[in-house]
Amino acid sequence: MLKDGVYTETEKGQMSDVTVEVTLGNNTIETVKILEENETPGIGDIALERIPQAIIEKQSVEIDTVSGATVTSQAILSAVKKVLEKANE
Structure with a gap:
């Protein structure tokens, strides 16, 4: 529960730290917002848009990374995973 x-939570991305805000309610991931980042424009942007949306849709961090933006994708996924671990304690 x-x-x-x-x-x-904050994790190291390709070019900068990526700070993620996750809202949990009724045992679900309601929102995933990127609060701070300075990733490569045009490349990291794709992961910054797609990964939070995929996490909410699948209600999981077990999703594919964005090709060409693997490190940024992994930073977001890792930050959300840490949040879920904290919220499950």
Whole structure:
């Protein structure tokens, strides 16, 4: 059972730290927002858009990374995974 709340976590991306805000409610991932990043424009942007959306749709961090933006994708996934671990304690 996940504890409801808004959680923030930061992970190292390709070019910068990526800070993610995750809102949990009713045992679901309600939102995943990128609060701060300075990743490569045009490349990292794709992961910054697609990965949060995929996490919400699948309610999981077990999703494919974005080709060409693997490190950025992994940073987002890792941050959300840490949030889920914290919320499950």
